[in-house]
Structures are given as C-alpha cells and as structure tokens.
Amino acid sequence: MANEPGSFDVVVVGGGPSGATAADDLAQAGRRVLLLDKAGRIKPCGGAIPPRLVRDFDIPDRIIVARVNAARMIAPSAREVDMPIEGGFVGMVDREHFDEFLRVRAAENGAERATGSFERIEHEADGTAVVVYAAKDGAEVRVRTRLVIGADGAKSKVAKQEVPAAAKVPCVFAYHEIVASPADGTGSFDAKRCDVFYQGRHSPDFYSWIFPHGETTSIGTGSAHKGFSLRSSVGALREATGLAGQATIRREGAPIPMKPAKRWDNGRDVVLAGDAAGVVAPASGEGIYYAMLGGRLAAEAAEACLATGDARALGLARKRFMKAHGRVFWILGIMQYFWYSSDKRREKFVAICEDKDVQRLTWESYMNKELVRRDPLAHVRIFFKDLAHLFGFARA
Structure with a gap:
C-alpha cells in the first residue's frame, strides 16, 4: 500500500x-x-531552549535570537532573586x-x-x-x-x-503578547535575563514571564482557573514593568498540558x-x-x-x-501542586531559589535534562533547607 x-x-x-x-x-x-x-x-511560548536541545537536534546559531545568562525570580512581595548561569547560556527562539x-x-x-x-x-x-x-x-x-x-x-x-x-x-491555559523589545536597561528590562513572576495577582496557580527574544520580547502568563483573565493579567504586568508602551506585534493563547x-x-x-x-x-x-x-x-x-x-x-x-x-x-508536579498554591508558599519558594546549591543543581539539570546525582551532599543540604522553609524556621 x-x-x-x-x-x-x-x-x-x-x-x-x-x-x-x-x-x-x-x-x-x-x-x-x-x-x-x-x-x-x-503557540504561546517563552521560547527557551537548553543546550541539550541544541546539541541533540542540531540547531544552528542563526535560529537562536538571544542568549540568556540569568533568570530573575520575583516573589509576591516584589523580592527579587537572581539566578546566574555559570559558564553557559539558554538559547531563546521565536516560535x-x-x-x-x-x-x-x-x-x-x-x-x-x-x-x-x-x-x-x-x-x-x-x-x-x-x-x-x-x-x-x-x-x-x-x-x-x-x-x-x-x-x-x-x-x-x-x-x-x-x-x-x-x-x-488537565491543562494550564497560556497567553502571551509579543512586543517590540525596549532598549536594554529600560526600567528593569535586561535583554540577557528571563524574569519569572511568582505572584498571585498575575497568576493564581502558575507563573508569569518576561522573556527576551532579541528584537522582540514575550510577556505572558498561565492559569488553570476558569474566569481568570489572562489578557488583563498580561496588561497589568506590562504596566507594572514599564512595558505597556511597547508596540504589540502579535497575541497568542492556547492550552498547555501539565501531565503526560x-x-x-x-x-x-x-x-x-x-x-x-x-x-x-x-x-x-x-x-x-x-x-x-x-x-x-x-x-x-x-x-x-x-x-x-x-x-x-x-x-x-x-x-x-x-x-x-x-x-x-x-x-515537578509535586513542586507545582505545593509551591504554587498560595502567595505565602511562593514567597518561600523564591527564597529557596537564593541558595547557591539550588541554583547550581537547577541549572545543571535544566541545561542537560538530567537529574544531577554526582553531588549527594548538595542534595542533602537542599533537603534540610527546604524543611526549614516549610516549617518556618528559615526567614523568607
């Protein structure tokens, strides 16, 4: 046939x-x-691709529109935690x-x-x-x-x-707006950093983002809560970060599955x-x-x-x-269920991200798409720090 x-x-x-x-x-x-x-x-997408993807699927440099060397986590209190990538970068693409x-x-x-x-x-x-x-x-x-x-x-x-x-x-519904990137350094915008907002006012059960794509930037959010206005949330995020005046190039929304x-x-x-x-x-x-x-x-x-x-x-x-x-x-499913359930927990989650062991193991796992096992003492340290945050023994 x-x-x-x-x-x-x-x-x-x-x-x-x-x-x-x-x-x-x-x-x-x-x-x-x-x-x-x-x-x-x-598809609405932040557009981040790790080095493992670039290697495994032979992605040429010309397709990568930006190289990010850090992420900034923003807590409900507006506390900011920078997570630099040591000796590498995350590629950004326009879908x-x-x-x-x-x-x-x-x-x-x-x-x-x-x-x-x-x-x-x-x-x-x-x-x-x-x-x-x-x-x-x-x-x-x-x-x-x-x-x-x-x-x-x-x-x-x-x-x-x-x-x-x-x-x-089950799905999270995602929405983003692709806007013209502002000049690097405008407000808090950094063309080489992804900003991730763990704030209930922008997403009650997920997170919001500002991801640079070179000449353009993705500003988006996601939520599984029916009735939560994703478009209004992105508008408020643009207003709060000084990006409301940037030209909007396109808007996209779609469901995103959260479980295999x-x-x-x-x-x-x-x-x-x-x-x-x-x-x-x-x-x-x-x-x-x-x-x-x-x-x-x-x-x-x-x-x-x-x-x-x-x-x-x-x-x-x-x-x-x-x-x-x-x-x-x-x-990751357990993390989302627990840490994203309230602003109080989001605040503690961002505080944990300040830990250097957490940052190093997170980036190594993300970049190579493997759980890092070669440093068991670091995992033990993170475990006890997590417990301290969970039971209120550590300061958020």
Whole structure:
C-alpha cells in the first residue's frame, strides 16, 4: 500500500517542534511521510531552549535570537532573586521562525508538506487508515497511510478520536503578547535575563514571564482557573514593568498540558507526540525539548512498527520517554501542586531559589535534562533547607 500514488508510510498531523521532528527523522530513514499543518498557527511560548536541545537536534546559531545568562525570580512581595548561569547560556527562539525552520528542514530531507485542518481518521475494508483533512480552499482531501503520528497539540483531535484518555489531560491555559523589545536597561528590562513572576495577582496557580527574544520580547502568563483573565493579567504586568508602551506585534493563547498521558497509542496505527501526549514539564511549563524528544521517540516507535508489522511497538514511545524523564515530571508536579498554591508558599519558594546549591543543581539539570546525582551532599543540604522553609524556621 505504501508504494501506491497518494499513500504514505506515515502521516504526521501537526507541524510544531514535535511533529516536524518526527517527520524529519522518518524522512531521513527513507519513509514516505506527509507533514500536515495548519496555516498561521503559533503557540504561546517563552521560547527557551537548553543546550541539550541544541546539541541533540542540531540547531544552528542563526535560529537562536538571544542568549540568556540569568533568570530573575520575583516573589509576591516584589523580592527579587537572581539566578546566574555559570559558564553557559539558554538559547531563546521565536516560535514563528523556529517551527518553520524545523518544517522546512523536514521537507528538505524528503517529507512532503500539506497545509490543512485535520478532520478525522477513517479505515478502509482492509484496515488501511485514511486521514481526512480540509485543504486551504475548503476541499476535503483523503490520504491513505500505514501509520499516523498525532502531534496536533493539547486537546488533540487525533487523540480525541483514537486515544481518548490522552485528550482528557488537565491543562494550564497560556497567553502571551509579543512586543517590540525596549532598549536594554529600560526600567528593569535586561535583554540577557528571563524574569519569572511568582505572584498571585498575575497568576493564581502558575507563573508569569518576561522573556527576551532579541528584537522582540514575550510577556505572558498561565492559569488553570476558569474566569481568570489572562489578557488583563498580561496588561497589568506590562504596566507594572514599564512595558505597556511597547508596540504589540502579535497575541497568542492556547492550552498547555501539565501531565503526560497514561497512553500514547491506540494499539493499532496511531501514536501521539508532544503536547498531544501531555509532555510539557509541570511547574516550569517547559515544552520544546520534551516535544522534540517525544517526536523523535514517536518516529522510532513508528519505524519499529513499520519494520516488524507489530503494532505493540508503538508503545515504545511512551515507555522510553517515561524511563528517561518520568521521575523529573513527578517531582515537578509535586513542586507545582505545593509551591504554587498560595502567595505565602511562593514567597518561600523564591527564597529557596537564593541558595547557591539550588541554583547550581537547577541549572545543571535544566541545561542537560538530567537529574544531577554526582553531588549527594548538595542534595542533602537542599533537603534540610527546604524543611526549614516549610516549617518556618528559615526567614523568607
């Protein structure tokens, strides 16, 4: 079937970092791939990418629009704690251009691109999957495929049809405004620093941010509380930080999953990746690295399924991801549940971030995407400092 005109080995639904990575890997493996993506869709995102991502996915310097060497944590009391990055930096990207770079690279390596809106998956009498989508002109298009990778974001339509449990993952709703960056040093703005606001007035259960992207800056917030006005919150944050007068270039909002789905495949011909699979880190909301890794693992699982004909291979994507990062997601989930629950706890959380052991281990884990185990004494020190803050023995 895969060699017939108009048919594919894999149709990837969604052209964000996860889907584009999956399509690229499969195309390079010699598979016939269709990458289906909506036109003009940009996800609200701070745009931070760690060095591990740059290395693993061969991201060229020209795609990195800024290099951040510190983060500033702002508590409800307005107390500020700087967390410098020693001997390194975090790359910043603009998702409008970053995502398109990944899609173009996949096409250059052999993936076919199509623009349209996914509608449904049907099956022919012999069991062959048919992806149905609406083209830009509204015409219905049908393509036959052996497998489908659903990388169409949170509240995935692919997941809703084929892996219903994954479509029910709880979400934080995120909103940001991309504005023209002010001159470096304007007010408290620093073009090489990410500012993170742990303040209930800007987000009752998550955080708000100001992330520089070179010529532009992302100002955003997130919350799972229905009725909380994200747009008003961002407006208030811009006003409070002296950025209200900066030209607004675009506005974007979207749900962001906060928990990996318990199942990523339908046991037959569909596997999920990226936000559709729920792989955004709790507490931090970081998703680009995990999305691209999820796309790569979905591609590997799809390749194994195509090579063997055994649909059980599709389960490898989730199994391998959780083996590598499940513990980190579990820890971050606990952090978000506890530390973000009140301004009193947020105040203590920011105070903990002042500790040099916390800063060093946090950056090492973030930059390399691994829990740091080689310094057990530092972990012991942090544990007892955390207890002191929890029980009020340490000053916030």
